[in-house]
Amino acid sequence: MSAASVNSNLGSKVRNKRRGRNLTQAELARRLGISASYLNLIEHNQRPLTATLLIKLAQEFGLELSDFAADDDRRTAAHLLEAFSDPVFEEHELNSADVRELASSSPAIARAVLTLYEQFRRARETLAELAEDSYAHQESQAGGASGIDPTRSLRADALPSEEVNDFIQRHMNYFDELEELAEALWVDAKLKRGARFAGMAEWLGRRGIGVQLSAGEQRIVRRYDSDLRRISLSEALPPSSRNFQLAAQVALICHHDVLERLTDDEPGLSSSSSRTLARLVLANYFAGAVLMPYDSFVRSAKSQRYDVELLSNRFGTSFEQVCHRLTTLRRPEAxxxxxxxxxxxxxxxxxxxxxxxxxxxxxxxxxxxxxxxxxxxxxxxxxxxxxxxxxxxxxxxxxxxxxxxxxxxxxxxxxxxxxxxxxxxxxxxxxxxxxxxxxxxxxxxxxxxxxxxxxERRDCEQRVLPSLRQPLQLREDIRGVSMYTDPES
CATH class of the missing domain: 3.30.450 (Beta-Lactamase)
Incomplete structure (x- = not known):
């Protein structure tokens, strides 16, 4: 990052960090080597935050520069805008500027609003499902028992898949420690591009873990028997999937402590299910890093101009595995x-x-x-x-x-x-x-x-709902290609 001015809207984030440390503006300004009046202008987004000040702030609060990134605020604002597009808010005159100001100035409150909305939405969906169950039962068994599972209830917890998606997004889908472990496996196991399965199997064998192909279980692609210390993989898997599943199991067996450390202290993973799913996702990340080592893969990606099929052939991986790996190329300077x-x-x-x-x-x-x-x-x-x-x-x-x-x-x-x-x-x-x-x-x-x-586009032939940002205008004398399009716009 150069010393040029960073044109961002981070004043409220600086203010929140300062208040969290119980510092006055004067005290923080002294530590940063600027005047209190200038800090006040920064906190009210009336002066830009330079790269030099960003570095000082990161050092002062013991943070990474990425902690001051505006991406989180933009994502929060985007999620709020989508939540407020729900028809339940139609009577309230909300505009995008208000929503963005809330996300920027009070991010904790904004996230709390999102949590409330998510719980409300799931409760609404569950009630609708209960109503459908009740109606279906009444139709089929008039006068009979309820037919509704009494253990079903309104869930207040977040969906594990959503929490894990947010976890991956916060880390920009890059985990340097897993990259290093994957590179270490290549060296220690003496892996070769055309013989990775055999190389990993031999490496595991030296640690008392056997690997076998199985034709017996139709619906299981991978199983680890901890008592027998044996990994079974379905022989019906194509080679790319077989290699991937074996590498993922290596992570789950040999690097489970690392996976736990990366997930257990993550505040956004609120349940054991979320943390377990996150560990499985990170094991898959490790597998991709093993099959497509960072340095050689990024060089190949650039030389082949990101031709997914050529990269798939070169590394013996699937089209989807290559696409996913391309999203992880976030190593600084590479x-x-x-x-x-x-x-x-x-x-x-x-x-x-x-x-x-x-x-x-x-x-x-x-x-x-x-x-x-x-x-x-x-x-x-x-x-x-x-x-x-x-x-x-x-x-x-x-x-x-x-x-x-x-x-x-x-x-x-x-x-x-x-x-x-x-x-x-x-x-x-x-x-x-x-x-x-x-x-x-x-x-x-x-x-x-x-x-x-x-x-906001009113001429889209595939529009199925009216826009939050445009008043609903239906006419009886004219019809566009969709009920909610304006044929004369």
């Missing part, structure tokens, strides 16, 4: 293109998401159907390319393709998912997929959004 990634099923459910590009994902509602990751289902197995522009003017370059999940063999069920990978448009020229695409032609960019409720 960073790759900042990617975002999401994985969806054919019903539109998002099962994996991470944003290193700055793009926003829907958290409480369905995503925009115009994203090319959803259109990938129309052309299975083919790469789809898209340049897109968000309502706020941010531009992205995205590729998407379907992938198959499941075991091999005739008649085996294989789920079809779609994986989307994207980056800010200014990085697109580094990707082979942008060859032949006019990146400067804004007319050729597809207008996309986050969700219908947050999108």
């Amino acid at each position: 960073e790759g293109v900042p990617f975002h990634m999401l994985r969806v099923d054919i019903a539109g459910n998002i099962s994996k998401r991470f944003s290193g590009s700055g793009i926003r994902f829907a958290r409480f509602s369905g995503a925009c159907p115009r994203w090319n990751v959803f259109r990938a289902f129309q052309t299975p197995g083919l790469i789809r390319v898209q340049t897109s522009i968000m309502p706020d003017g941010d531009k992205f370059f995205c590729v998407a393709r379907t992938v198959a999940h499941g075991r091999g063999g005739y008649g085996a069920h294989r789920a079809t998912l779609a994986v989307g990978l994207g980056c800010p448009l200014e990085y697109a020229h580094e990707l082979v997929y942008a060859d032949g695409v006019d990146l400067d032609e804004e007319d050729g960019m597809l207008s996309v959004g986050v969700t219908c409720r947050l999108c």
Whole structure:
């Protein structure tokens, strides 16, 4: 970071840190070597926070520079905007400026509001499910017993998957300690690119842990018997998945203490289920780092211009494994293109998401159907390319393709998912997929959004809900391509 002025809105964050230490403005200003009046202007966002002051503040409070990053506030504001798009808030005159001010000036209160909304939303969904159960039972067994499980209740805890997604996002999907452990395994086990499975199996054997392929269990791809100290892997797995599962089990057996340390003290993981899921996710991170070592992978990614299929062939990994690994290239002084990634099923459910590009994902509602990751289902197995522009003017370059999940063999069920990978448009020229695409032609960019409720565009043929930011105007004398589009806009 240079000593140039950092144009950010971090004054409220400085104020919160100072108050948390019970320091007066005068005392903190003295320690920073500035006047109290200048600090007061910084805290009220009337003066920029320079890089030099950022470093001093980080040293003063014993923090990392990333703790002063504005990304957390922007994400909180984005989640608040989405929460307030719920029709329950329609009678309140909320605007985006108010929401952003709340996220910036009172982040703790903003997060508390989000927690309340999440609990309210889950309670509402549970009540709806209970009502549906009750109605269905009455229809099928008129006058009979309730048919509703009495143990079902309104859950107040957060979904583990959401907490883990937030955990990964806070760390920008980069864990240096796991990278170092993966590199150490390569050296200690003398791994070679074409013989990683045999190398890991031999390394485990020296530690008294056996590895075998199993054909007996149809629905289990990996099992570790701690009494027999034996890892069993399904022989129906393709080699890329077999290598990945073995590397993940290495992390869970040999580095469990590290996984626990990374997750147990994490304040955002509020339950044992969340922490367990986080450890499994980190074990998968370790596996990706083993199969695609950081230094050689980032060099290959850049030399091959991020051609996912070529990288998949070079490292013996799957298309999805490469996409996920590309999102982890955050090592200082050796960073790759900042990617975002999401994985969806054919019903539109998002099962994996991470944003290193700055793009926003829907958290409480369905995503925009115009994203090319959803259109990938129309052309299975083919790469789809898209340049897109968000309502706020941010531009992205995205590729998407379907992938198959499941075991091999005739008649085996294989789920079809779609994986989307994207980056800010200014990085697109580094990707082979942008060859032949006019990146400067804004007319050729597809207008996309986050969700219908947050999108102001009134001419979208795929709009299914009215926009929070536009008054609902329905007419009986004219109809557009959607009930909520304005045909004359």
